[in-house]
Amino acid sequence: MKNSKILLTLLIISLLLPLSTVAHQPTTTKVSVNTTNSELQETSAKLAGNILVNGQAMNYLQTLTDRFGARLTTTKAYQRSAEWAAEEFRAMGIKNVRLEKFTMDGWERVLSARARMLTPIDRPIILHSMGWTPSTPTNGIKGEVVLLKDFSIDKIKAQADIFKGKILLLDPNTAFSEGRLNALLKASDVYLALKEIGAQAVLIPDQYENNIVKARKASFGTKVTALPVAALGSEDNQLIRRSLEKGSVTIEFQYENRTPGDVQVDNVIAEIPGREKPDEWILIGAHLDSWDFGTGAQDNGSGSATVLDVARAIASLGQAPRRSIRFALWGGEEQGLLGSKAYIGAHKGEMDKCIAVLNTDNGAGHPNGWKVQGRNDVYEAMKPISNMLTSLNGNTLSYEVSFNTDHAYFVLEGVPALDLLVDMAHYDDVHHKSSDTIDKVNPHSLATATAIVAITGYTLAEQPKTLAPRLGHDAIEEILKKANLLDFLKKSGDWK
């Protein structure tokens, strides 16, 4: 199964985890080194001026969010937004624009949940289907709530009599005692065991005030789970927990999801061929897909708008840089970085010629610079470029290794991969929630991020020397080890 080994989703879908793993060198440094050649400086000023004064990123973002809405991968809205983005690249005069397909299991929320507590009191409660889980039966699910304290198949089988016919409310404190990552790795098997003993559904409590629920998946991969799994609002979870201490609780709920099986999904790829070394390329990418509660403005309409506006600004220079620049808008990121992973699989033979990858997916806060993913050589080589970003306040370089978005599988390829470093103080306020809408995006921060990506990307493509070599297996493993990622990547099957 293509998706059985996806790991990285976890860092995205699992609510209690930090979004990234901090590497061995905690240093984050503002760079100040005298640089650089005047022509590059001039082109950078031109790019930044174009973007900061005449930028289109907010317009792109408004189209993405208001015209297409949420862009959940495998839905028509995603597909339409991919086709629109391809047209936009062509409208910039970029000739080499492709939709590159990959396949994944489809899922879409058709009818939101209606849910009630029936006893001990009769009142509405807030819950929502988790992604890539099935609909309830047409007439809904009605039953007694029982706590699920163990996420272990053996212990579940031993309690088959207790769980049969029940709705199981997961207690994260005990059920996830061996860590959420480990729990999620085996979640599909646990749900299957629960289905086999006749449990009706699983509820997983969320942790946000006002019963706000985040969109996320219930397991690894995109195989639809064996039984319905829903996220339950925090206050309603607490009500049920208090009520369970006094006696029995019954609830009922109903919702409908579409699960069409395999769906073809498009990554959008646009290339400006290099004028001297067209076979060497840098990639500037962001995921186009979003979760479905909001309209994915922060995550990751903002990154997609950045990629589009960087392409527009570079294309408008009239002269291609020395090396090729590929612009990528990925699908399937939220379900496990599936689009970028598929792209690497389809372009394995070209990875030696990939000079660098720039990814942007850390929200709409103020951009500060780049995360160099634990690499000293990249850090040193980036200093002169970083220096050019000083007046944008984008000259911070961080060693942080973040394994939660589309640069991640490029890190495993040993390719120099940089992830935009952004102030994430307010990221979680709207992350995967219905409040992830365009009003949360600051146009100035978005334009600044766009200018930083454009200058960095253009400079990397233009410089006489390449940024840093492609790393071999042992050097990559060393980075993963220091970032405490190695064990997990081995367990998930992503690293041998």
Ligand SMILES: [Zn+2]
């Ligand atoms: Zn994202």
